[in-house]
Amino acid sequence: MKQRKIPLRKCVACQEMKPKKELIRVVRTPSEETLIDLTGKKAGRGAYLCGKVDCFKLAKKSKALDRALKVSVQPEIYDQLEQDFIRVQDEFLSGRGTLE
Numbered sequence: 001m002k003q004r005k006i007p008l009r010k011c012v013a014c015q016e017m018k019p020k021k022e023l024i025r026v027v028r029t030p031s032e033e034t035l036i037d038l039t040g041k042k043a044g045r046g047a048y049l050c051g052k053v054d055c056f057k058l059a060k061k062s063k064a065l066d067r068a069l070k071v072s073v074q075p076e077i078y079d080q081l082e083q084d085f086i087r088v089q090d091e092f093l094s095g096r097g098t099l100e
């Protein structure tokens with residue numbers, strides 16, 4: 001099977017390598033906010049998670065975002081991100097083919 005070169009990124013929760021567009025980026029902005037970046041273009045240190053809430057929960061449990069973003073992410077930030085994650089999940093999945 002012929003394969004195109006697809007940029008792969010690793011999910012910080014389950015450690016799987018996946019095409020970038022199948023992952024949701026979480027970014028630590030220069031203004032020290034931690035948020036979900038659906039555009040993938042925000043400035044700051046980024047961490048990638050599979051576009052499913054299971055991986056987010058795993059990241060929350062194992063504090064994978066703390067390690068990936070090299071900051072300590074407060075539990076309430078995880079809670080906030082989890083809510084955002086659930087909210088964007090549908091949008092992300094439905095918009096997937098049209099990104100890029």
Ligand SMILES: [Zn+2]
Binds near residue numbers: 011012013014016
């Ligand atoms: Zn994952």
